Amino acid sequence: MLAFSKGLRQAYRFQEKREWQFEALTQKRFDLEGRTVAIIGLGSIGLRVARLAKAFDMRVIGTINAPRKLAYVDKVYPSTKLNECLKQADFVVLSTPVTEKTFHLIGKTEFSLMKPTSYIINIGRGKLIDETALIKALLSKKIAGAALDVFESEPLPQDSPLWEMENVSITPHFSGMADNLWEKVAARFCENAIRFKVGKRLIGAVSLEKGY
Incomplete structure (x- = not known):
């Protein structure tokens, strides 16, 4: 949303060309x-x-x-x-x-x-x-x-x-x-292993009936 509102895609292209395009980039910004x-x-x-x-x-x-x-x-x-x-x-x-x-x-x-x-x-x-x-x-x-x-x-x-x-x-x-994605995955796995062992509801459980 920020990229669209500020025209970042166009800004990157002007940067590659080393062009200072103030007027072009400020049009239609919101x-x-x-x-x-x-x-x-x-x-x-x-x-x-x-x-x-x-x-x-x-x-x-x-x-x-x-x-x-x-x-x-x-x-x-x-x-x-x-x-x-x-x-x-x-x-x-x-x-x-x-x-x-x-x-x-x-x-x-x-x-x-x-x-x-x-x-x-x-x-x-x-x-x-x-x-x-x-x-x-x-x-x-x-x-x-x-x-x-x-x-x-x-x-x-x-x-x-x-x-x-x-x-x-x-x-x-x-x-x-993200740089910490697998740390989060491992932490979730460990938490769910403990929950499974004591009979608690698992976090992020998939419903086969719902399909997600």
Whole structure:
């Protein structure tokens, strides 16, 4: 969101050329304060995004299967009210798992509901978005841009039009990586081993029935 609001992609390109382009970079820039971010999937990752968004005084809305009051979220919608969120959002962040119900959750119809000035950010799973519909939405300016860490096919094919789009940021499915990642994984494993031994509920247990 910061990269889009401050035009960092363009700034990096000017830096590579050693060009001081103040006027070019200050056009169409905007503040995150007061903007609305819709987080689709208010689980642990979605709530972390909500907390960070609130640090910039953004309005935070989102969806969850069982609506309830959540910290850092101004308005919580049931998952069935996805369209209501899309209509309001300046940024749409996808952080929900892929199931039979969420496959191609965002497609042609959903893009048509979004503001032409809005951006979509996918840190969930690639198959949440109909990639063909996304490309068409970007080319026709139905939305302003996209930040994608996950894709329907990975690695992203070299002939994908997404590679050459100025308003698209691409990263290789690494948004969860950090220098202390494996320390956290080991700590979680040890905690769950203790919980399993004493019969307590495991942290992060997967529901085979739900699919996540």
